[in-house]
Amino acid sequence: MNYTFDFASVLEHKDLLLFGLWTTIKLSAFATVLGFIVGTFIACVRLSQNKPGRFLAAAYVELIRNTPLLIQAYFLIFGLASVGMDMPILVGAVIALVVNISAYTAEIMRAGIESIHKGQLEAADCLGLSKAQTFFQVVLAPAMERVYPSLISQYVLLMLATSILSAVGVEELFGISVRIQSLTFRNFEVFIVIGLMYLVLSFAVRFLFTLLGKLLFPRQRKLGTPCKAIGISRHEYSTINVLAKRFHGNSDSKRADLSLWRLARFLYQPDEGIGQQDFTDPCLDLHCRVAGYSTAGTDGGRILWTQFI
Secondary structure, three states, rough: OOOOOOOHHHHHOOHHHHHHHHHHHHHHHHHHHHHHHHHHHHHHHHHOOOOHHHHHHHHHHHHHHOHHHHHHHHHHHHHHHHOOOOOHHHHHHHHHHHHHHHHHHHHHHHHHHHHHHHHHHHHHHHOOOOHHHHHHHHHHHHHHHHHHHHHHHHHOOOHHHHHHHHHHHHOOHHHHHHHHHHHHHOOHHHHHHHHHHHHHHHHHHHHHHHHHHHHHHHHHHHOOOOHHOOOOOOOHHHHHHHHHHHHHHHHOOOOOOOOOOOOOOOOOOHHHOOHHHHHHHHHHHHHHHHHHOOOEEOOEEEEEEOOOO
């Protein structure tokens, strides 16, 4: 086989390539933001006490996750147009992507919300947090943090799935490649260039989501490990963990559940009158237990207040 690659003829149409790349980025960005909002709402409905709502949310998720994206796009773009609901092709494409990704996001977020221990909700109630504070700070934020890697992977797949929409006339990156092929008759070169652009875009999306995760979840930015989170050694962390398990195992009160938040520390302030002897104060101990804390010991003049996952 004697074939000469000619990438110059493909790169002559770099304006078309950049236009397709920008369209892909716009579709992915809008679909990601709207899909996360809709998917989180559906996840909350599935976990609510409303039986009709749970049934409809479950039916929606199963219907969307078990039908191809292309059929959904055909129905939303051409099906609705046939009954008089005309819309721009990009708007229809975004709606199709949102409908599709929201179903997958709903299942991911549902798993994250279900992983939140009931003791955290009880602790929030004891501390007098409002329902909105409990939902956003105690439930939603930790749930999102736990499933964030899965969300990243799903949204990268969403970006790659935009190529399917070229079949319904969307001129995103893959759709533009068809036009370039008809102009250059260089199929191999076009596919290689497009493949490399998708590869670079995938790494860029993952990198941006990783940075966003560090902004949204300061604990991950500071830590990396629970030991670094509270500024103690692994040995000290293991000792505190053993003490907490013993305390939890001997506790008869669910209110004293130690699986409330994460490891935290409270700096010892001698001038505020909180000292070593306060460990034996039953009132202080009760207050700590209701709030989900356990006074585990001292470390260089500091009192370690430990909240356990």
